[in-house]
Amino acid sequence: MRLGTSVAFNRRFGLGWLLFGYAFLYVPIAALVLYSFNDSPLPNVWRGFTFKWYAALARDSELLNGLWLSLQIAFLTACGSVVLGTMAAFALVKYKRFAGRTLFSGMVNAPLVMPEVVVGLSLLLMLVSVQRALGFPERGLGTIWLGHLLLGMAYATVVIQSRLQAMPPQLEEAAMDLGARPHQVFWLVTLPMIAQSLVSAWLLTFTISLDDVVLSAFLSGPGSTTMPLVIFSRARLGLNPSVNAVATVFIAIVAIGVAAASWFIANAERRRQDELAAAAHG
Numbered sequence: 001m002r003l004g005t006s007v008a009f010n011r012r013f014g015l016g017w018l019l020f021g022y023a024f025l026y027v028p029i030a031a032l033v034l035y036s037f038n039d040s041p042l043p044n045v046w047r048g049f050t051f052k053w054y055a056a057l058a059r060d061s062e063l064l065n066g067l068w069l070s071l072q073i074a075f076l077t078a079c080g081s082v083v084l085g086t087m088a089a090f091a092l093v094k095y096k097r098f099a100g101r102t103l104f105s106g107m108v109n110a111p112l113v114m115p116e117v118v119v120g121l122s123l124l125l126m127l128v129s130v131q132r133a134l135g136f137p138e139r140g141l142g143t144i145w146l147g148h149l150l151l152g153m154a155y156a157t158v159v160i161q162s163r164l165q166a167m168p169p170q171l172e173e174a175a176m177d178l179g180a181r182p183h184q185v186f187w188l189v190t191l192p193m194i195a196q197s198l199v200s201a202w203l204l205t206f207t208i209s210l211d212d213v214v215l216s217a218f219l220s221g222p223g224s225t226t227m228p229l230v231i232f233s234r235a236r237l238g239l240n241p242s243v244n245a246v247a248t249v250f251i252a253i254v255a256i257g258v259a260a261a262s263w264f265i266a267n268a269e270r271r272r273q274d275e276l277a278a279a280a281h282g
Helices: 002-035 052-059 061-094 101-113 116-134 141-166 169-177 182-193 195-210 214-219 227-235 241-281
Strands: none
Touching (some): 061 101, 061 141, 061 227, 116 214, 141 195, 214 227, 227 241
């Protein structure tokens, strides 16, 4: 009797903590979306339903320019991080011994543990020195992208490296035994097998770049203010519901991306299982 009571209590306790965790994570987001339709200029006082803050957002050139710049940088960062992260992960997994491997691994993982303030300041000092010596680059989209790429590559490498380590090496060995060259093995065997991790790394680095404040603050210049920097600067004077509206747009973009990626990963996994089953029966 006591055992049954204890099991029931543990289940209720675990369910309670689960619900509390979900509420802690998602209730603030739901409140933000709800108050983006609030008719009151005060962000925490409900006075009716309206779309006027979205109309105001459409006329706010500073917010729209910041949003467009953030989307450009996030897209370029995600693409570049996946390419460089794949190369770094491939080198670390496939080549166990080469000169400077320990140093290379440490440098790739350093941005994960180093404070962004230190990374941003060091990049700023380097770019200022280069600009004084060569006359370029001017601080703007390119410099922000370089900073985000440095951070994004580290995250992408971890995600892709874990998938490469879990991939059976016999598949690549079988392809080479059948006459495939190394580059053919990579494009025809390795890359399709790690496609899901590439999508995950792309989404992760896109999100990290989209909401970065610290690196963007150090590396931005006149006329290149990202969306998080615009929101951060306005927060000092008091936020209005138009910021809730642009945050809702951000949430919608990320939600659509996550849903699309989940559908892609699920379909890819289903096809892979079907191919394995067909091969086993064939």
